Amino acid sequence: MHRISDLKNIFDTQFLSTHNTRLVKGDDEPIYIPASDECTFHQVVFAHGFYASALHEIAHWLVAGEARRLLEDYGYWYCPDGRDKAQQAEFESVEVKPQAIEWALSVAAGFDFNVSVDNLNGEQTCRFTFQKRVYQQVLVLLDSGFNNRTEQLLKALSAFYNTPWPLQKEQFSWDCPQELEDVI
Structure with missing residues (x-):
């Protein structure tokens, strides 16, 4: 059973005291909100209480460096669903x-994990090609190691x-699919 309350507790236990950061259930679109006068802690906000959304937003937080974690949505501009082929390629990269x-x-x-190409109303790309790239990155991370925050959370989740x-x-x-194996 994967309860969002458990995931929030695990994340907050690991990072609230050390990074002043909490995992927060949002009502709509996910967003990262740094601490401000209105809220004294940083917020990793995930969409609609979905466990997969929370894991995805946590992953972005784990990738972001210290300076980026001081900026709303880590200072990135998000190109919404409906991307053309070039925009989708950049998104996937x-x-x-x-x-x-x-x-x-x-x-x-x-x-269970599923890659997300997140472009239902735009140019469709081969999700298997993207998944292969994600898989290859997993192998690199397993070989070279995860950053300290990622390692800490992975151990806590595993425990x-x-x-x-x-x-x-x-x-x-x-x-x-067999017919794609030789192509990708």
Whole structure:
């Protein structure tokens, strides 16, 4: 059972005292909001109480460096759904690492992972090609190591959900249609 209250508690336990950051259930679009006069702590806001959305937004927070964590949405401009082919290619390029970390978080939590190309109303691309790039990034991270915050959260999730630690390549698998295997 994957309850959002558990994930919020795990995240807050790991990062509220050390990074003044909380995981917050939002009503609509996800966003990162740094501390301000209105709110004394940084907020990783995820959409609609969805566990997968929370993992995805946490992954972006884990990728962001200290300076970026002082900026709303880490200072990035988001190109919404409806991207053309060039915009989608750029989107996928910047999403490879966060989605690789999201996949690792999912495995540590025993939660199913699906890549997101997040472009339902725009130019369609091969999600399997993107997933292969995300998978290759997972392998790089497993080999070279995760940053300290990511490692800390992965261990906490693994301990809470009683999943194998340390993470191993064999825990990351995905199905590619046979007809696409040779193409990608």
